[in-house]
Amino acid sequence: MAEIVIKNLRKEFGDFTAVQSSSFTIGDGEFFMLLGPSGCGKTTTLRMIAGLEIPTAGEILIDGEDVAQRPARDRDIAFVFQMFALYPHMIVRRNFAYPLVSLGLCRREANARVDEVARILDIADILNRPVGGLSGGDRQRVALGRAIVRDPKAFLMDEPLGALDAEFRERMAEELRALHDRMGATTVYVTHDQLEAMQMGDKIVVMNHGVVEQFGEPQDIYDKPATMFVADFIGSPAMNFLPFSGHVEPGATRADLGVATVAIPRQHEAAAGDLVLGVRPEHVRLSDSGALRGEVLASEYLGTTQIVSLETAHGPLKARVPSTETLRAGEPVGLEFTASTLTLFEAESGRALRSDLNAEVLHG
Amino acid sequence: MAEVRLSSVTKRFRQTLALDSVDLTVPDGAFFVLLGPTGAGKTTTLRLIAGLDRPDAGTITIGGRDVVGETPAQRDVAMVFQQYSLYPHMSVRDNLAFPLRSPILRTPEDMVAAKVAEVAETLRITHKLDNKATELSGGEMQRVSIGRALVRDPAIYLMDEPLSSLDAKLRSELRVELKRIHASLGATLLYVTHDQTEAMTMASHVGVLDEGRLVQVGTPREIYENPVSVAVAARLGLPRINTLPAALFGSAPSNATTIGLRPEHIAEGEGREASVVRVEHLGDQTRLHLQLDGHDIVTLTDVHTPLRGGETIAIAPRDPLYFDAEGRRIA
Numbered sequence A: 001m002a003e004i005v006i007k008n009l010r011k012e013f014g015d016f017t018a019v020q021s022s023s024f025t026i027g028d029g030e031f032f033m034l035l036g037p038s039g040c041g042k043t044t045t046l047r048m049i050a051g052l053e054i055p056t057a058g059e060i061l062i063d064g065e066d067v068a069q070r071p072a073r074d075r076d077i078a079f080v081f082q083m084f085a086l087y088p089h090m091i092v093r094r095n096f097a098y099p100l101v102s103l104g105l106c107r108r109e110a111n112a113r114v115d116e117v118a119r120i121l122d123i124a125d126i127l128n129r130p131v132g133g134l135s136g137g138d139r140q141r142v143a144l145g146r147a148i149v150r151d152p153k154a155f156l157m158d159e160p161l162g163a164l165d166a167e168f169r170e171r172m173a174e175e176l177r178a179l180h181d182r183m184g185a186t187t188v189y190v191t192h193d194q195l196e197a198m199q200m201g202d203k204i205v206v207m208n209h210g211v212v213e214q215f216g217e218p219q220d221i222y223d224k225p226a227t228m229f230v231a232d233f234i235g236s237p238a239m240n241f242l243p244f245s246g247h248v249e250p251g252a253t254r255a256d257l258g259v260a261t262v263a264i265p266r267q268h269e270a271a272a273g274d275l276v277l278g279v280r281p282e283h284v285r286l287s288d289s290g291a292l293r294g295e296v297l298a299s300e301y302l303g304t305t306q307i308v309s310l311e312t313a314h315g316p317l318k319a320r321v322p323s324t325e326t327l328r329a330g331e332p333v334g335l336e337f338t339a340s341t342l343t344l345f346e347a348e349s350g351r352a353l354r355s356d357l358n359a360e361v362l363h364g
Numbered sequence B: 001m002a003e004v005r006l007s008s009v010t011k012r013f014r015q016t017l018a019l020d021s022v023d024l025t026v027p028d029g030a031f032f033v034l035l036g037p038t039g040a041g042k043t044t045t046l047r048l049i050a051g052l053d054r055p056d057a058g059t060i061t062i063g064g065r066d067v068v069g070e071t072p073a074q075r076d077v078a079m080v081f082q083q084y085s086l087y088p089h090m091s092v093r094d095n096l097a098f099p100l101r102s103p104i105l106r107t108p109e110d111m112v113a114a115k116v117a118e119v120a121e122t123l124r125i126t127h128k129l130d131n132k133a134t135e136l137s138g139g140e141m142q143r144v145s146i147g148r149a150l151v152r153d154p155a156i157y158l159m160d161e162p163l164s165s166l167d168a169k170l171r172s173e174l175r176v177e178l179k180r181i182h183a184s185l186g187a188t189l190l191y192v193t194h195d196q197t198e199a200m201t202m203a204s205h206v207g208v209l210d211e212g213r214l215v216q217v218g219t220p221r222e223i224y225e226n227p228v229s230v231a232v233a234a235r236l237g238l239p240r241i242n243t244l245p246a247a248l249f250g251s252a253p254s255n256a257t258t259i260g261l262r263p264e265h266i267a268e269g270e271g272r273e274a275s276v277v278r279v280e281h282l283g284d285q286t287r288l289h290l291q292l293d294g295h296d297i298v299t300l301t302d303v304h305t306p307l308r309g310g311e312t313i314a315i316a317p318r319d320p321l322y323f324d325a326e327g328r329r330i331a
Helices: A042-049 A092-102 A107-121 A136-148 A165-185 A194-200 A220-221 A229-232 B042-050 B090-102 B109-123 B138-150 B166-186 B194-204 B221-227 B230-235
Strands: A005-011 A014-027 A031-035 A057-062 A077-080 A154-160 A186-190 A203-208 A210-215 A240-247 A255-256 A261-264 A271-281 A284-286 A292-301 A305-313 A314-321 A330-339 A341-347 B004-013 B018-026 B031-035 B057-062 B077-079 B156-160 B188-193 B205-210 B214-219 B242-245 B258-262 B266-281 B285-294 B297-299 B313-319 B322-324
Touching: A005 A042, A014 A042, A014 A107, A014 A203, A014 A210, A031 A042, A031 A194, A042 A077, A042 A154, A042 A186, A042 A203, A057 B004, A077 A136, A092 A107, A092 A136, A107 A165, A136 A165, A165 A194, A165 A292, A186 A194, A194 A220, A194 B266, A203 A220, A203 A229, A210 A220, A210 A229, A220 B266, A229 A240, A229 A271, A229 A341, A240 A255, A240 A314, A255 B230, A255 B266, A271 B258, A292 B166, A292 B194, A305 A330, A330 B242, B004 B042, B018 B042, B018 B214, B031 B194, B042 B057, B042 B077, B042 B156, B042 B188, B077 B138, B090 B109, B090 B138, B109 B138, B109 B166, B138 B166, B166 B194, B188 B194, B194 B221, B205 B221, B205 B230, B214 B221, B230 B242, B230 B258, B242 B297, B266 B297, B285 B313
Parallel strands: A031 A186, A031 A203, A077 A154, A154 A186, B031 B188, B031 B205, B077 B156, B156 B188
Antiparallel strands: A005 A014, A005 A057, A203 A210, A240 A271, A255 A261, A271 A341, A284 A330, A292 A305, A292 A330, A305 A314, B004 B018, B004 B057, B205 B214, B242 B258, B258 B322, B266 B285, B266 B313, B285 B297
16 A cells, blocks of 8 residues: 655646646545545546546655656556446456456466455355346445455545435445445545545545645544635535624734624734635524624524524524524524634635634644 | 325335325425335325326325316426426526416416516526526526426425435525425425435425335424334434344333434443444534444544544433334334
């Protein structure tokens, strides 16, 4: 298994820049997520790591060796595609054995590997079945098996669960993560599904328009977003943004929103003009004494919690509160925020201002 | 708007019993969600009410009138399908107006224009009225096909997984919107889905279908807090309810074979020692994947828990549900 280091990686297709200048490190044995909306450059990045695209500039180090300009076959990594690319006319065993035979392994060795992989994936019972008749889940397992069987340095996966329905996806996601925990293989995984990324990833890179917006551990990215894009893309419902015009100084612990002042984490930098206060729905409390006022539009029951949609002087806002609180549409309420969790952003650049909350993660 | 009632409705397709003597009442003005897995009989129920299929036995009434002998058009229902079915060569405006211009309705043009404008406003697609249907995004197309149902004033709206082909963000937007539309129209709505979030967040009534039988009807809260069976308990709630041997945590009712524990109904720091397999940080919640005597258990914990895989934690049931050998709820 391997460490993969990406340095100033860039890819242009004619006039279009798909990836601007990405740098991040994928640790040995990590389950690493490339996350972003369609067109953000995540698949292009993955294809460059695989050697299916040659970068315009930059380095890709696998175990310290720069492979950026080398063809895919010299990189010893296995690619699992979104659509399971299997040989439909072959039985499962032959699908597994084929890559090994083409690598020049003898039949006995190949068979031993196939049996080992079938055991890991718990599909020994379907080894002699044709691929054509298998369920979606079993096909997905076979596709994974074909990647595992080669024992490569790293696995690359491009939305392998994208074609599955929600319930089944949840189960396969758990299975995939459990498999990773057993094998400890370095895995780079592309997805546009933020929940999938949070659920499975050790680290996440969030991309947008070919630019790495943030790179870090899932909980850090959720709690301390570097940009408004990240804050909005991660979490459901997304972070609330309350635009206001004002200023903050280094050391400030309150922000003046005009209609009310709000306690915030101690700020490390100065900013003035159009600012945005970001607050996650679960950090909003409804209380009569809150200085900021809102009106209840609707509430959505989710079991233990409910999502309450509100209208405020700063625009719409969502709160996640216990479902034991009863609320009526049209009811006026006061709002309070958990001060230590709030983030201020510059409206124009979307950049988060450094504070006691996020300084460690954002470092300059 | 009208009440819809099914009495002892049975429907077979060759060897398959799709609906098994279903009794179901959709009250006037309800947002009734039929929830169940694929093959439970949800879509069959809708098609029987719409008149696209005929029941083998039983009666169906709409507003007190027996409709089994009527054609779909006579029944005065409006249906929205999973796949948006728009006329690609027409503008959004003409697609919306189409049902009103049907020879049966013969709506005057000025009324058509007024109604189309009103529905477009409700669905926030006014700015797209003159676009061709093919120039819309997926979400807009589905809104137009919902709009095509809304321009009419039928006895009941029937919707078959109308949001399932949309992405997560749009789905959550349209969930709120549909609920708002329902409230503002005071319409009767029967909505079929396998998505529990849609059922929980939108419904005034939920009916849980399982293998052709209606197993429970109630408000989302009643069904979540008081499921009649282990199957219903597993249908609502994310992460799913943990089902474990009844005696895993000690004493249990004598005829109980299974204890059901919702992830949020597990107390930490008391009870039995479980090992932590994995800690899953999802941002707004953190899940612990535990093992106890070889059983997998998922629980919710403090978002910033210091726990890591390999450690142990004591857990005990809180508000447990008990089920017998047939899966029926007993306590």
